[in-house]
Amino acid sequence: MLRIVVLVSGGGTNLQAVIDAVSSGRITNTEIAGVISNNKSAYALTRARQHGIPAECISPKDFGTREEFNSVFLEKIKELCPDLLVLAGFLVVIPAAMVEEYRNRIINIHPSLIPSFCGTGYYGLKVHEAALARGVKLTGATVHFVDEGTDTGPILLQKAVEVKSGDTPETLQRRVMEEAEWKILPQAIDLIANGKVRVENGAAVIES
Numbered sequence: 001m002l003r004i005v006v007l008v009s010g011g012g013t014n015l016q017a018v019i020d021a022v023s024s025g026r027i028t029n030t031e032i033a034g035v036i037s038n039n040k041s042a043y044a045l046t047r048a049r050q051h052g053i054p055a056e057c058i059s060p061k062d063f064g065t066r067e068e069f070n071s072v073f074l075e076k077i078k079e080l081c082p083d084l085l086v087l088a089g090f091l092v093v094i095p096a097a098m099v100e101e102y103r104n105r106i107i108n109i110h111p112s113l114i115p116s117f118c119g120t121g122y123y124g125l126k127v128h129e130a131a132l133a134r135g136v137k138l139t140g141a142t143v144h145f146v147d148e149g150t151d152t153g154p155i156l157l158q159k160a161v162e163v164k165s166g167d168t169p170e171t172l173q174r175r176v177m178e179e180a181e182w183k184i185l186p187q188a189i190d191l192i193a194n195g196k197v198r199v200e201n202g203a204a205v206i207e208s
């Protein structure tokens with residue numbers, strides 16, 4: 001059984017997609033051991049508690065320094081003994097020590113086709129604003145492993161989504177979530193839980 005801990009900051013629709021996929025059997029061999037948010041009022045925490053999943057908040061704002069936060073954050077994660085950390089709309093930079101401790105065991109969902117519209121400053125609606133400003137006709141979502149950079153780790157899954165004329169950042173964000181994010185994040189977890197993924201020479205390889 002793969003023990004996952006999901007890290008969130010906001011509404012938690014990706015978390016919900018994972019919860020639903022575990023319940024329906026689209027994700028197998030997986031137990032959600034906990035949900036952690038940096039934001040006390042994140043609706044994602046409510047979603048977790050409604051499903052009986054231990055959920056708590058740890059925020060950099062409650063610590064004097066980022067170093068202090070980072071070390072308490074890492075300890076809290078270790079107490080949950082996760083096999084995989086899932087970043088589902090988590091807006092805090094993962095400390096280098098955590099990347100090291102959980103090398104190739106942290107995945108993130110990003111709402112574009114990496115390497116487009118990613119890196120520092122590209123989060124939430126900003127990603128979709130940039131895609132519309134550039135006039136791309138296809139965008140999408142990416143699940144990737146987390147390394148020391150921002151959105152630079154090995155790419156595991158991607159799914160393209162059409163940009164439609166008249167799209168606003170909000171309509172595009174919604175379509176990318178519905179057609180891509182809520183599908184490939186559960187799919188990625190299921191692949192990992194069933195031993196189908198390995199990282200080789202900096203690239204994620206999926207076994208058929």
Ligand code: GRF
Binds near residue numbers: 089110
């Ligand atoms: C998603 O678009 C995700 O790709 C991004 O943040 C958003 C989180 O949405 N990283 P939600 O909290 O899962 O609803």
